[in-house]
Amino acid sequence: MKKQFFALALAAVLLICAVPAGALTGEGTRAAQTLSALNVVRGAYNVDDPATRAQAAVILVRLAGAEEAAAADKTPIPFKDVPAYAVQSVRYAYGQGWLRGVTGDTFGASETITSTAYCAALGRLLGYTGEDFSYETALTFARHMAITSRDYGETLTRGDLFELTAGALYASYKDGGTILAHLTAVSPSAAAAADKLNLASPTLTARQAADRYTAAVFQLSMYEDGKNLDLKEPDGSASGFFISGDGLAVTNYHAIADCAAGVATLVSGEQYPVEEVVYYDVGNDIAVLRIGHASLSGVETPGFVYLETASRDTLRMGDEIYTIGSPLGLGLAVSAGIVSDASRTTDGYDAPCIMSTADISQGSSGGALLNVYGQVVGVTSGAFVFGNNMYLAVAIDPVLSADLTVEGQTLDQVKQFEASQAKDAA
Numbered sequence: 001m002k003k004q005f006f007a008l009a010l011a012a013v014l015l016i017c018a019v020p021a022g023a024l025t026g027e028g029t030r031a032a033q034t035l036s037a038l039n040v041v042r043g044a045y046n047v048d049d050p051a052t053r054a055q056a057a058v059i060l061v062r063l064a065g066a067e068e069a070a071a072a073d074k075t076p077i078p079f080k081d082v083p084a085y086a087v088q089s090v091r092y093a094y095g096q097g098w099l100r101g102v103t104g105d106t107f108g109a110s111e112t113i114t115s116t117a118y119c120a121a122l123g124r125l126l127g128y129t130g131e132d133f134s135y136e137t138a139l140t141f142a143r144h145m146a147i148t149s150r151d152y153g154e155t156l157t158r159g160d161l162f163e164l165t166a167g168a169l170y171a172s173y174k175d176g177g178t179i180l181a182h183l184t185a186v187s188p189s190a191a192a193a194a195d196k197l198n199l200a201s202p203t204l205t206a207r208q209a210a211d212r213y214t215a216a217v218f219q220l221s222m223y224e225d226g227k228n229l230d231l232k233e234p235d236g237s238a239s240g241f242f243i244s245g246d247g248l249a250v251t252n253y254h255a256i257a258d259c260a261a262g263v264a265t266l267v268s269g270e271q272y273p274v275e276e277v278v279y280y281d282v283g284n285d286i287a288v289l290r291i292g293h294a295s296l297s298g299v300e301t302p303g304f305v306y307l308e309t310a311s312r313d314t315l316r317m318g319d320e321i322y323t324i325g326s327p328l329g330l331g332l333a334v335s336a337g338i339v340s341d342a343s344r345t346t347d348g349y350d351a352p353c354i355m356s357t358a359d360i361s362q363g364s365s366g367g368a369l370l371n372v373y374g375q376v377v378g379v380t381s382g383a384f385v386f387g388n389n390m391y392l393a394v395a396i397d398p399v400l401s402a403d404l405t406v407e408g409q410t411l412d413q414v415k416q417f418e419a420s421q422a423k424d425a426a
Contacts, residue, residue: 028159
């Protein structure tokens with residue numbers, strides 16, 4: 001019998017609304033304004049115009065804080081179609097391997113840049129190579145690594161280009177540090193603008209938390225036996241989130257109980273197997289999993305976006321919090337609320353829970369409860385059936401003191417062990 005894992009049942013009403021065409025137009029302008037303050041965008045925005053490959057090269061060089069290096073680079077390039085304003089940028093972007101020509105001697109400077117080409121360029125700018133992703137998988141890789149938080153059409157308008165670039169400011173280089181941190185380190189004017197605009201503020205809005213950390217959360221499909229796994233018919237759906245780049249992830253124990261296999265589906269659509277259970281605590285309803293580095297399609301990942309952790313002791317009543325999970329197994333979603341009680345004693349849990357008003361539903365079990373700094377403080381778990389906006393999360397604290405270097409067990413081994421424990425106790 002299929003189920004969405006949730007500690008206590010909730011009734012749900014689904015409301016569907018249409019997004020008007022062009023509703024995102026303002027996003028491009030806002031992104032352009034931010035990039036203009038950072039001196040990445042100059043001149044008229046013209047957000048509805050097609051973005052050309054030459055314009056993309058110029059944006060990339062400015063984003064990398066590499067204009068001086070580009071001006072000093074005199075390496076010949078084979079292209080004959082690059083306008084004068086973009087020669088330095090195209091030369092540098094080509095030399096760095098960020099952008100390539102459309103043919104041997106044609107850059108395609110006036111052609112509209114595709115979302116695939118620009119996402120590939122951003123990935124390469126961040127230090128990732130062909131060993132980490134292919135050109136064909138650049139869009140998926142961009143979602144996987146939180147370079148972008150949404151999908152784009154096949155080609156980009158200038159507004160799309162600006163929005164994608166502004167979103168990438170918080171993407172991390174392969175060797176650490178964000179684009180924004182690097183840009184502000186090499187450019188005093190960008191640093192001053194970032195400070196004025198509060199771009200490096202440690203506190204996040206719900207949207208900022210969603211943009212930066214949805215890639216760290218996944219939908220968890222659980223299988224009671226291998227047969228259902230082979231049939232791709234999960235017995236239940238829950239949520240989980242990464243706490244390390246090498247695949248350590250957290251969920252609720254009740255999400256994995258009695259299951260022999262599991263699959264994590266990321267916001268990018270990629271699916272990765274649950275390899276083992278590194279730690280679990282039945283009474284505190286928490287478990288730490290290790291997610292495999294090879295997707296079910298056989299693609300190796302260079303790593304996962306992950307969440308920093310913070311103790312429940314950092315919370316107080318009234319603090320703003322956010323949740324990210326997969327309610328009803330319909331895909332990842334974010335909600336916001338406040339802490340109504342940071343330590344609520346509740347039947348069924350060995351330790352007090354965090355009670356909040358941030359909406360969760362069946363399937364949200366194992367999702368992330370974040371503070372305004374983007375740190376995970378709890379694992380969304382359940383709710384009081386007869387209360388209003390009384391949602392529960394178990395504190396992340398047991399994980400903070402657990403030894404996560406030990407050899408893990410398979411889901412089936414945990415299932416068999418707990419079954420034998422229950423039999424002995426009967």
